[in-house]
Amino acid sequence: MNGYGGHILRVNLATGQVKKEPTPADLARDYLGGRGFGIYFLLKEVPKGADPLGPENKLIISSGPLSGLLVAGGGKCDWTCKAPLTGGYASASMGGHFTAELKYAGLDSIILEGISPKPVYLFIDDDKIELRDASEYWGKGSMTVEKMMKDKFGEEFQIAVIGPAGENMVSFAHINHDFGRQAGRGGVGAVMGSKKVKAIVVRGTKSVPVADMEAYRKAGMALYKACKDAEGLQEWTRYGTTIVTSWCNEVGALPTRNFSAGSFEGAQGIYGQTMREKIVITDKGCFGCPCPCGKYSKTKKYNSYVEGPEYETIGLLGSNVGIDDIEAVAQANLLCDEMGIDTISAGNVIAWAMECYEKGIFTKQDTGGIELKFGNADAVFKMIEMITKKEGLGALLADGVKKASQEIGKGTEKFAIQVKGMEQSAYQTHNATAMLLAYMTCDVGAHHNRAWAITYDIQVGRDKVVPEKVARVIWLQHFRPMFDVLGACRLQWVELGIDRDLYVPLLEAITGIHRTWEDIEKVGERIWNLTRLYWARENAGFGRAWDMPAPRFYEEPPTSGVTKGQYTKLEDVNKLLDMYYEQRGWDSNGLPKPETLEKLGIPQELVA
Amino acid sequence: MRLYVDSSRCSGCNACRVACSLSVFGENNPKKASLVIEPHFPAPGVYKVRVCTQCGDCAAVCPTEAIKQDAQGAYYVEFSECNLCEACVPECPEEVMFVRPELADTAWKCTACGDCVAVCGTSALWLGEKEAVAA
Numbered sequence: 001m002n003g004y005g006g007h008i009l010r011v012n013l014a015t016g017q018v019k020k021e022p023t024p025a026d027l028a029r030d031y032l033g034g035r036g037f038g039i040y041f042l043l044k045e046v047p048k049g050a051d052p053l054g055p056e057n058k059l060i061i062s063s064g065p066l067s068g069l070l071v072a073g074g075g076k077c078d079w080t081c082k083a084p085l086t087g088g089y090a091s092a093s094m095g096g097h098f099t100a101e102l103k104y105a106g107l108d109s110i111i112l113e114g115i116s117p118k119p120v121y122l123f124i125d126d127d128k129i130e131l132r133d134a135s136e137y138w139g140k141g142s143m144t145v146e147k148m149m150k151d152k153f154g155e156e157f158q159i160a161v162i163g164p165a166g167e168n169m170v171s172f173a174h175i176n177h178d179f180g181r182q183a184g185r186g187g188v189g190a191v192m193g194s195k196k197v198k199a200i201v202v203r204g205t206k207s208v209p210v211a212d213m214e215a216y217r218k219a220g221m222a223l224y225k226a227c228k229d230a231e232g233l234q235e236w237t238r239y240g241t242t243i244v245t246s247w248c249n250e251v252g253a254l255p256t257r258n259f260s261a262g263s264f265e266g267a268q269g270i271y272g273q274t275m276r277e278k279i280v281i282t283d284k285g286c287f288g289c290p291c292p293c294g295k296y297s298k299t300k301k302y303n304s305y306v307e308g309p310e311y312e313t314i315g316l317l318g319s320n321v322g323i324d325d326i327e328a329v330a331q332a333n334l335l336c337d338e339m340g341i342d343t344i345s346a347g348n349v350i351a352w353a354m355e356c357y358e359k360g361i362f363t364k365q366d367t368g369g370i371e372l373k374f375g376n377a378d379a380v381f382k383m384i385e386m387i388t389k390k391e392g393l394g395a396l397l398a399d400g401v402k403k404a405s406q407e408i409g410k411g412t413e414k415f416a417i418q419v420k421g422m423e424q425s426a427y428q429t430h431n432a433t434a435m436l437l438a439y440m441t442c443d444v445g446a447h448h449n450r451a452w453a454i455t456y457d458i459q460v461g462r463d464k465v466v467p468e469k470v471a472r473v474i475w476l477q478h479f480r481p482m483f484d485v486l487g488a489c490r491l492q493w494v495e496l497g498i499d500r501d502l503y504v505p506l507l508e509a510i511t512g513i514h515r516t517w518e519d520i521e522k523v524g525e526r527i528w529n530l531t532r533l534y535w536a537r538e539n540a541g542f543g544r545a546w547d548m549p550a551p552r553f554y555e556e557p558p559t560s561g562v563t564k565g566q567y568t569k570l571e572d573v574n575k576l577l578d579m580y581y582e583q584r585g586w587d588s589n590g591l592p593k594p595e596t597l598e599k600l601g602i603p604q605e606l607v608a
Numbered sequence: 609m610r611l612y613v614d615s616s617r618c619s620g621c622n623a624c625r626v627a628c629s630l631s632v633f634g635e636n637n638p639k640k641a642s643l644v645i646e647p648h649f650p651a652p653g654v655y656k657v658r659v660c661t662q663c664g665d666c667a668a669v670c671p672t673e674a675i676k677q678d679a680q681g682a683y684y685v686e687f688s689e690c691n692l693c694e695a696c697v698p699e700c701p702e703e704v705m706f707v708r709p710e711l712a713d714t715a716w717k718c719t720a721c722g723d724c725v726a727v728c729g730t731s732a733l734w735l736g737e738k739e740a741v742a743a
Binding site: 068069070072075097100104143147155156178179205206207208209210213217221224225227228233237281282283284285286287288289290291292294296298305306 | 617619622626627630633634637638639640646647649650651652653654655710711726727730
């Protein structure tokens with residue numbers, strides 16, 4: 001099938017059986033790939049009420065039709081499952097070179113099913129597919145294992161691996177690849193750990209067929225040329241995502257001390273410019289990317305190597321925990337990568353614990369003697385280790401900030417910065433209503449990548465609560481995640497301003513099917529509604545209450561910085577939701593109306 | 609003409625290798641590319657890129673004279689004349705002469721077509737005249 005590897009690989013971990021099935025043509029037509037495939041299989045095959053860490057949950061790993069081809073940024077891989085962190089939908093996007101390798105091995109998806117009786121790794125060398133004993137790797141760090149496997153199998157193999165936190169089923173454990181790329185959010189690493197799969201190792205040497213070779217090469221080259229000619233290429237590539245750190249601080253969007261403020265007095269120490277000068281040693285690109293945001297760093301203070309930190313990590317493990325030293329942020333990043341936990345959730349939950357400590361809710365007795373104050377980098381390092389091992393206070397934090405705050409009570413829920421159980425990523429949203437709504441309604445919880453609307457807020461007036469803002473968020477939620485469906489990166493469009501129409505002839509030349517962006521966004525809307533149905537199916541009473549942000553954003557104005565005193569009133573939060581549900585064709589409780597599902601052509605088998 | 613590289617500018621993205629396999633074979637398959645990126649991670653965190661210098665050592669030893677020179681001075685393999693003897697492979701000082709029978713029924717190498725240069729976003733690759741040989 002043009003543009004596809006052609007097969008879905010099913011791995012039954014309980015029996016050790018592996019089976020390849022042809023990728024259904026109608027699945028590719030209607031859901032394209034990536035997280036489209038993910039939600040389809042999740043709804044269809046994982047039974048209602050499945051334990052996220054039990055044998056019924058599945059880990060669905062998918063490339064897309066743009067992956068592994070002559071496409072600027074064609075290196076995105078989707079990891080879908082029921083999320084241990086939230087009990088809802090998880091879909092984590094991973095860069096690097098893994099997704100391309102899947103295609104060269106003739107695969108579009110891998111579905112991990114059941115639980116292995118002992119630790120294993122999945123070995124794929126084209127058509128040679130085996131589950132192998134992983135006892136020599138179990139218990140070791142992500143990058144330690146990746147290096148061991150690279151040395152053993154060779155550079156041509158791509159490896160995705162969990163750390164000890166995944167093995168211990170920390171609810172926000174992630175999956176590492178290429179020494180610093182991750183499928184980060186929702187606890188996908190815990191699901192892999194629950195299945196006792198330490199790693200997936202893959203090499204493929206096959207060619208990926210396309211429908212019209214000549215048109216494809218022309219369109220692929222045109223996309224690369226547009227990226228290379230883009231005005232912002234040099235500046236963007238120099239700093240990557242860290243370029244926004246200084247901007248966020250200036251506009252009051254940089255999460256500071258558990259989102260209590262949006263500007264940080266020590267921000268200069270963690271700016272992208274500071275990082276580039278002090279620690280970056282090379283750019284590190286994902287597959288096919290002409291504008292690599294990945295920065296690879298070496299710290300002097302800790303004598304360590306790490307990919308990053310990216311902006312999100314700087315926000316959460318820097319300003320949000322009060323750290324103003326980029327080397328300390330990089331070290332915390334490295335520990336999270338090696339242990340196998342998501343830096344965003346880690347920085348968020350540690351900041352919550354620090355606030356609890358500073359307010360006297362936790363004492364040294366609770367922390368095991370650690371002075372858990374904002375700005376204490378050593379305390380952050382120690383907490384990362386304790387979370388990984390579920391040791392002392394770490395055991396509480398390993399469940400995520402929502403559950404931890406519910407267990408502690410005492411009003412700590414109000415400053416647990418999360419939506420649907422997922423810790424909010426690095427944008428302060430006291431006074432940025434589109435971004436606030438984006439977090440409230442994001443289909444995995446409080447994550448930024450579906451609708452990055454913060455710049456739009458600043459552009460049109462940050463406190464405005466108007467239908468245009470809601471429409472913008474909805475459009476972004478359909479458009480941006482389609483890159484995760486197509487298996488490519490969105491940053492060429494976001495950061496370089498590449499004309500999105502350049503993708504239209506490229507996708508057509510690859511798949512042989514003509515699609516406009518309007519057609520593609522329709523698939524995006526269908527997927528968005530399906531993910532909503534999944535949440536409702538898995539959570540009794542699911543509805544509006546699940547879309548509410550942390551009370552801090554509507555009850556406690558920022559204590560300092562340029563947005564000091566500014567916040568969104570509760571009535572405006574509700575107004576945002578009312579407008580959002582109405583524009584989406586959902587009822588007042590936030591559930592899709594039957595006519596909306598019908599209009600979108602959602603098959604009955606997925607609704608039941 | 610030949611290909612030049614500044615490895616310190618490479619980000620390891622492999623766009624060049626996809627473009628190369630398309631140019632040489634008309635296939636999406638970087639395993640059939642004519643340049644090599646060696647990542648060295650986690651330490652020391654560098655990419656080393658190996659490219660063909662068009663030195664012609666491969667052509668000099670080819671028993672079937674399948675490796676020919678084009679008008680711009682770049683050497684290329686005439687696929688139909690290659691017998692997969694592998695004589696060329698050990699001669700290549702950059703280790704970018706390829707024979708992998710499981711992938712292709714011919715040897716292959718860089719033709720200095722420049723497609724890799726066209727997709728390299730970090731300007732790590734460029735085409736230039738071959739250096740004059742010292743007298």
